[in-house]
Amino acid sequence: MMMQKKDEDTDGDMFQRIDKSTVLQEARAFNEYPINPKKCQQILTKILYLLAHSEVFATAEATETFFSITKLFQSKDISLRQMVYLTIKELSSIAEDVIMVTSSLVKDINSTSETIYRANAIRALCKITDSSMLQSIERFLKQAIVDRNPSVSSAALVSSHHLFNKNKEVVKRWINEVQEASNSRGLATQYHAIGLMYLIKQHDRMAVIKMIQNYSSGLRSPYAYCMLVRYIAKILDEEDIDGNARGLYEILEGFLRHKNDMIVYEAARSICNMKNVTSKELYPAVSALQLMLVSPKVPLRFAAIRTLNKLSLTHPQAIVSCNLDIENLITDSNRSIATFAITTLLKTGNEASVDRLMKQISGFMSEIADEFKIIVVDAIRALCLKFPQKQTMMLNFLASILRDEGGYEYKKAIVDAIFDIVQSIPESREFAFSYLCEFIEDCEFTKLSVRILHLLGAEGPEVSQPSQYIRYIYNRIILENSTIRAAATSALAKFAIKIPELRERIKVLLNRCLEDVDDEVRDRASLYLRILDNEELCQKYIVNENTYSMNYLESSLQEYIEDETLRKTAFDISKIPIITKAQEKSEQLRIKTKTAGMLASSAMNSAREPSPKKSAMSEIIDPQQQYAMEMEAIPQLAALGKLFTSSALTPLTELETEYVVGCVKHIFQEAIVFQFNCRNTLNDSVLENVSIVMDIASQDDENIDLLQPMFCIPCNQLLYDQPEKIYVVYKRPQQYTPSVTFSCLLKFIVKDCDPTTGDIDTEGYEDEYQLEDLDLSIGDYVAPAFIINFQKAWDEIGDANEVVETYMLTAATSLKKAISSVVEMLGMTPCENSDIVEDRASTHALLLTGTFVGGIPCIARARMIYESSTGVTLELTVRSPVRAVCEILSNAIN
16 A cells, blocks of 8 residues: 555656656657557547646647647547547647647547447537638538437537537527437436527527427426526516516426426426525425435435525515424534524524523524634524514523634624624624723634724724723733734723823823834823814814725725826826715615625635625725716716716617616716717627617606706717616706606617627628607606614604695505505615515505705605505605705605
């Protein structure tokens, strides 16, 4: 055994020491006769090793080597021939005149003796063929697709899949052969044939639906069925389960009764992931997953509990019936399954079960790795926000695990959870601060200590006995490193400013900091001692409630760093918008709430240590920020000022039409920008001078003349499958918020284009394309605003300007649809999960907040009663500091 291990190490060393020039000299052996198969295989292996390790081959070197390799086709050795195919494919992108080897590959494709030659020869031939030469090998590929040998047919189908991007029109002509291959007895062949057929028909929705219906039964391959399930899910994701889509849902539900576990799981997972799915539609999928929870197969149990865990984020009540089976998984030997089980129970359990769950978690935490502990901590945070009465127990638990051993990401997750609890449940501050003070006494992570000290300085003075924290903060100045000492100095200064009776005592501590060895600590102490007795300076430098827009500042700094012209001058901080800290918290909460499901799903599906360099939150781009950055790069739009809010994308065409157009409405202080996202789906034509003509189709406003078109920024050229943007700008008075419907016409010049070469004709003709009407409603003038405590905000605004209106929503067939309609019409943001309603509920209260254009806060409460005979009765109450805003919003329901 030792000798064998030594030989393996020797082989590895041999490849690590190889040199390109030496290998190229050895490649001359390919010209020798007779051919030595073993020797040539070793040389080819070295070449592949160099290519895999990014060794750069010059074009001349690659070409010479390539044609030397072609001489090895004379050998009948099967292993050598396989290596030849592999090396030819790797060198084809570097060498010149590789098409010269076509005859040898075609000969192998037509071979009747060795099947292994044919499949590999097809892969190599398709790799070296460019789009202009595809028609010359079309006959061979069509024959191979319908070949009786499954390996040959699969090779041709997969190769055709890759060739589809090179020349779609040629591959589309093979649809009959692909359909014939889908009836093959080979499992892989059916799977590849269904995939290629969908690729060919993907832009024809009705053809895809017909394909799904034809192959919903009778297939042998479970992989093909899974592919069909995903196609069904994609279609259902684009429309509601009504009308034509109802049949597809029934097919999907039928797969839940398939004998193959993989197909059953794929169907159940797809139903659980559908948008706007009801509890009735979820029931069969949840039942199928519940059966998997008690399966003896570990992968099935893991897949089922992971899917239920994700579903618990959006439909916790739908899986309550599974709780007993899920509880049994807490003791599962697989720790991943146990982690998903406990976090699912935390999300679906009621207040009465919290105590029992927390006891089970206590013994569970020591048995799992940090990445799973983070998932549990996040679930506990959500549970505490759901049941604020249990805050003491939750904080005790978080404090106990905070004292345990763990890495930075784990401790950061716990601290973040405590911070969120403090922010959402103000009465928990004293308990939380005491635990955090104990933690920083023995914290090994500088970043966490600095964050905790900052929180203590910002909110510590507001508790009943703030002086108790002074000792903990000053201990950090005595015992910690310079970064923590500087943060502690700032925290002390905030206590001195906000609590005058402690000011003199804190001055004594700050005077001691003047002798610190670190410049930063001394400078901070000196600054605070200088301004503590000057109320105006304190308000300006310490208590200042304003800050810079961090998203805007980050993007501006990034642009400044990347642009050499900008770097020649000093960075101008005056151009960065200033916002209040309350606005900053609201924006952070909005982004966090919007992406919570995404982050949780990402964490659940990954069992790796999170990167310390970049958090998941930093990778998420806010669409509004992205829109603002894009428009600032266009001088005409940059002159309009700061973007207030942007709507969701409104489709103006069907997805299957030749031109796909959608619109995003951007509201500025005195302008409205309509951004039209356009895509050309015809590969044989190019559109030039593309513009949008907008006309007012209908309106109920006598002052509509105040809304005036300013200019249009057209698209110079719209190539095939390359999205472009067109901007149409209207001017409006600052206090004017019209509701209007526009008719939209797409105008352009059409020029023919060769799909193969990309050559565009010089002559063209003018044409136009009618789009669907576009509505500009009151909801478009409202920006989302997130608040922590709705009742507090409701009481603060007061009822001085309150407006109450009552409506009959006869078209709403359920409370769920009524809520969706009201949210869309008002453009406001649901608070405290009030947009979630049980399927059979007959009454509901929807809580909404927002900011009206001009920065005016607004808040609304919508009480609803549903009766099957009359629909939904809505009582809408709107409050705002401005009476006109209340009247506008209360009249926005139609």
